[in-house]
Amino acid sequence: MTWARTYALRFRPYEVSKVASTYGGAGGYGDFTYGQEATDPLSNVEATLAPAAGDWPNEVGWVYRIGETGALFQAVVLTLDGAMGLSAFTSAALILERASTGDRVVLARPLELTEEDTLEYEWGVEDLVEQGVYRVLVQLVAESGRPMTVSANDSATLIVRAGA
Amino acid sequence: MPWFRETKTLNDPLPPQTLTLRRGDRLPAFAASLEDGRGAIIDLTDAAAFMTLRPLRAGVEQPAHLVRLPLTIESEVGGFVSYDWQYTDTADAPASEYDVIVEVVYPSGMVISLPTQDMGVIVNIRPSISSGHFEVDSSGALVPDGEGGYVVT
Numbered sequence: 001m002t003w004a005r006t007y008a009l010r011f012r013p014y015e016v017s018k019v020a021s022t023y024g025g026a027g028g029y030g031d032f033t034y035g036q037e038a039t040d041p042l043s044n045v046e047a048t049l050a051p052a053a054g055d056w057p058n059e060v061g062w063v064y065r066i067g068e069t070g071a072l073f074q075a076v077v078l079t080l081d082g083a084m085g086l087s088a089f090t091s092a093a094l095i096l097e098r099a100s101t102g103d104r105v106v107l108a109r110p111l112e113l114t115e116e117d118t119l120e121y122e123w124g125v126e127d128l129v130e131q132g133v134y135r136v137l138v139q140l141v142a143e144s145g146r147p148m149t150v151s152a153n154d155s156a157t158l159i160v161r162a163g164a
Numbered sequence: 165m166p167w168f169r170e171t172k173t174l175n176d177p178l179p180p181q182t183l184t185l186r187r188g189d190r191l192p193a194f195a196a197s198l199e200d201g202r203g204a205i206i207d208l209t210d211a212a213a214f215m216t217l218r219p220l221r222a223g224v225e226q227p228a229h230l231v232r233l234p235l236t237i238e239s240e241v242g243g244f245v246s247y248d249w250q251y252t253d254t255a256d257a258p259a260s261e262y263d264v265i266v267e268v269v270y271p272s273g274m275v276i277s278l279p280t281q282d283m284g285v286i287v288n289i290r291p292s293i294s295s296g297h298f299e300v301d302s303s304g305a306l307v308p309d310g311e312g313g314y315v316v317t
Contacts, residue, residue, distance in 0.1 A: 005200055005201065006200065006201035006204070006279075006280040006281070007198070007200055007201065007247065007276060007278040007279055007280045007282060008196060008198075008199050008200070008201060008203075008278065008279045008280070008302065009181075009197070009199075009264065009266060009278050009279045009284060010181070010196060010197050010199060010283070028194070049203070049274045088193045091305070093305075093306045095293055095294075095295070095298075096305075097295055104196060106295055106297045106298075108298055108306060108314040109311060109312070110313075110314075111310065120299050124312075131190045137186075137293050139293050139304075139306060141190075141305045141306065142191065145305065146190035146191050146303070146304040147188060147189055147190060147191070147293075147303065147304045148189055148190070148191030148192065149186040149189050149293045151289075152185055152186055152189070152290060153288070153290070154290070155240070158208070160245040
């Protein structure tokens, strides 16, 4: 009787640069990218979306009221190593889709990528008009044109409550 | 919130590791190390590696374009492979969880398949971010309408 050899695959956080890189910056994921600044990092790390610290930290989450325009939408993209740098991305879009009962409400708005690696949007008067719980998705587009969705597993939600 | 886990002992079964993408996404990439059951790295010197995504959802037929995708060997002695998702890979794939099977073919003709355990590594392709509501371009990005929004289909 012989033993069968078994095999395993393991995902590993690893940043693979698929284009020519220049020396000088710091990689975010270990020895392979240390000292290189990848122009288009091809990260295999799954990311999640989370609220960024705002000016009025009374509640950790995206909670607004109908018609509210004073509070920004702010988010960070989190990976295993912490907040993900957004320098490799050129654009981002916010998509909200109402998940609670009622007519289907879908909204898409462009996000600003800040130097502090946060995503921001200033609500317009016609944005938050329907009460409900919304699924939050962000599409990031890299310099190469590669799109990435965060949070891909629909784990982020936003609440719009009734107004005054 | 780590989405991959290491076993604690050799007797612990490795729970499924899942990579979630939306249809049309090209990031995050697929990258994995190939090991045997004891954790020893599999040498990929002169080898070729291919990945097949087998649908797990009932009623979903095997997409032909997700069979034997050629993997890039990033490190031969490190047993490290990667795959750069193309737009059509995920855009043309039915939404489903997919069981990942990697085949390594050596010049001698020897073939090994990983992982040995079914559903050890899963790629979860979920519906498109556009929700069928917004137009996307050939690379999968939403199309701006020039007025601060995006084109609605």
